[in-house]
Amino acid sequence: MARLPVYLRALHVLAERGVATVSSEELAAAAGVNSAKLRKDLSHLGSYGTRGVGYEVEYLVYQISRELGLTQDWAVAIVGLGNLGRALAGYGGFASRGFRMAALLDAQPGIVGEVIADLTVEHIDDLETVIKDNGISIAVLAVPAAAAQPVCDRVVASGVTSILNFAPVVLSVPDGVDVRKVDLSIELQILAFHEQRKAGGPSGVEEEYLEAVEGQ
Amino acid sequence: MARLPVYLRALHVLAERGVATVSSEELAAAAGVNSAKLRKDLSHLGSYGTRGVGYEVEYLVYQISRELGLTQDWAVAIVGLGNLGRALAGYGGFASRGFRMAALLDAQPGIVGEVIADLTVEHIDDLETVIKDNGISIAVLAVPAAAAQPVCDRVVASGVTSILNFAPVVLSVPDGVDVRKVDLSIELQILAFHEQRKAGGPSGVEEEYLEAVEGQ
DNA sequence: TCTTGTGAATCAATTCACAGCT
DNA sequence: AGCTGTGAATTGATTCACAAGA
Structure with missing residues (x-):
């Protein structure tokens, strides 16, 4: 639950x-x-x-x-160390009871080798090895939208069965793999929807669409 | 919906x-x-x-x-520019259709005055003025847990009626104010739960608790 | 007396399945 | 022939309200 x-x-x-x-x-x-x-x-x-x-x-x-399942220890990998990935790596809540940040992976030469939160960023080419060697069962994807599905396929092929996805894409995975999605812009859009409700709702007239189309 | x-x-x-x-x-x-x-x-x-x-x-x-409500423009403020706040400020998805990053606020002297994503971070003491002057209706809270409720009260008092909360706290707000919560460690815990299910579920014996208690 | 645990009732969301339109 | 829009059926979640236990 x-x-x-x-x-x-x-x-x-x-x-x-x-x-x-x-x-x-x-x-x-x-x-x-x-x-x-x-x-x-x-x-x-x-x-x-x-x-x-x-x-x-x-x-x-x-x-x-x-x-x-917090009485056991889960090894977590973060893939993608842009702004968001870095924030996640440094986020205290992750290191708290039950979770261990075990590996960081990225594709960019400038980022690979960097040390973030006491871990050295490894190259995504080594993804399979890193995941297996560290017994990682949970992967956090903080990669660009276009990379999300391919990276997802690779982590799943390496044995990961739980994914936390920050990329704005609907991932498709085999049965038995769990995906949870955090989508910041969707959260904002939902707020905008409620905000608009309070202000009286959409104006509901056809002309608006026509104007918008004309205006292009 | x-x-x-x-x-x-x-x-x-x-x-x-x-x-x-x-x-x-x-x-x-x-x-x-x-x-x-x-x-x-x-x-x-x-x-x-x-x-x-x-x-x-x-x-x-x-x-x-x-x-x-994306055919209109929503002014958004981020409060708290630690790692996560910075990642959010730089996140492209926010700047996309319908949303305008309008103000950044923080309490730390070292952070106030910094320029992040083309905006100068303002001091949280000026919160009320900044929110009113910029017509901000959506606030993103990326502050420490202890600061979340007080900051929330202040943004609400200033007229904000939609809040996206990243702090691990249940905010209490008056009727008419919407809160959406993104809690990264809760997402991980839910994954751990499913992960454990796959592995056979909790072992279900009383001894485990006793051992754990002894061990302290 | 106070509070849990839970059948029963209610409320909401999802899915089915098909009539009706193009 | 194909696909939408929607009543009806189903499933699931939430809440009520109270019996049973401490």
């Missing part, structure tokens, strides 16, 4: 504050969801609460971490 | 290739969705297809753009 990481974060905050026990109501508020939904989500992992009391924070942190 | 931007992107690709007309089946495949879903989504904006033929690419691009 895609909400477990949000609960986990809220629980970490509570744990840091020294809170030992939390009710579904409180945790739901912290995570920004309905309390019935939260209870249903948690009950799906097993019965880890105590009626009349709530959930023990530490224990729940462990159970959710285990469910998410 | 959150899928319109994806259709729009696919249509732009088709338009560049000189394709004049497309069927729901083809467009759905390009966007990675079911064709009935695509038709329902599009019919929701009006009746822009021709039975027996398909959709006219150019016309559909225009209609979706209008629906999304």
Whole structure:
């Protein structure tokens, strides 16, 4: 379930504050969801609460971490070290529990060999070897749109089965490979849509299109 | 609808290739969705297809753009110019149709005054003035977790009603303000979850927790 | 008494399947 | 003949509301 990481974060905050026990109501508020939904989500992992009391924070942190697979260590590679790739390599959240930045790959001669966040950027020609040697199972693609599908094919052929894609392309992958997509301009477009709604919606007249076409 | 931007992107690709007309089946495949879903989504904006033929690419691009509010110009501010903020400022997709990077804001003396992507970074103390003077309606928050809620409150008080949040925090905002969240470590955690599923799921034994607790 | 865990009810999204138009 | 637009059917997610347990 895609909400477990949000609960986990809220629980970490509570744990840091020294809170030992939390009710579904409180945790739901912290995570920004309905309390019935939260209870249903948690009950799906097993019965880890105590009626009349709530959930023990530490224990729940462990159970959710285990469910998410964060009690083991995942080796991650970033492919593409432009602005975005660099930001990702330096991003603290990645290095946090459960993930290990294991390799950086790029195609540009000027970038290969550079040291970023304690790792030397390797040439993408060596992609297959690097992925196998480092036991990498998750690849982050921060490459240009045109390169995304070919690079994707290569990482999949090398054994990667989970991909986080920042390129604005719909990747096609074989069954059994998971792709998650983060598309910054799509996020902005969705905001623009809501923004426009607030302002009264599209004007809805045909002339506008004709004008726009004329104007070219 | 959150899928319109994806259709729009696919249509732009088709338009560049000189394709004049497309069927729901083809467009759905390009966007990675079911064709009935695509038709329902599009019919929701009006009746822009021709039975027996398909959709006219150019016309559909225009209609979706209008629906999304991309026929007008949105002024965007980025708050926080660490690694991620810089990557966003330089990201081409933002500057594309419909969006104008209008201001950059940060709190650190070393960063304020720097020129990034043709804009001078301004001090966050001037946030209210900068937002009002530039008519900014969308703010991108790339600040540390602890700063996110206070900054959010200030941009909202200044009139911003759409926020793209990269900080790992659940923001609370008044009704009428839209927040979209991009959380890189949550994306990785979701991938780890699926990755673990493929590997056989969590081992499900109590001892593991006890060991983990002992080990501290 | 307080809070979980969960059947039942509701609400929304997806898919099917085909009538109707070109 | 081919493809859209859309009722109807299905599937899934969310919420309600309360019985059962601490």
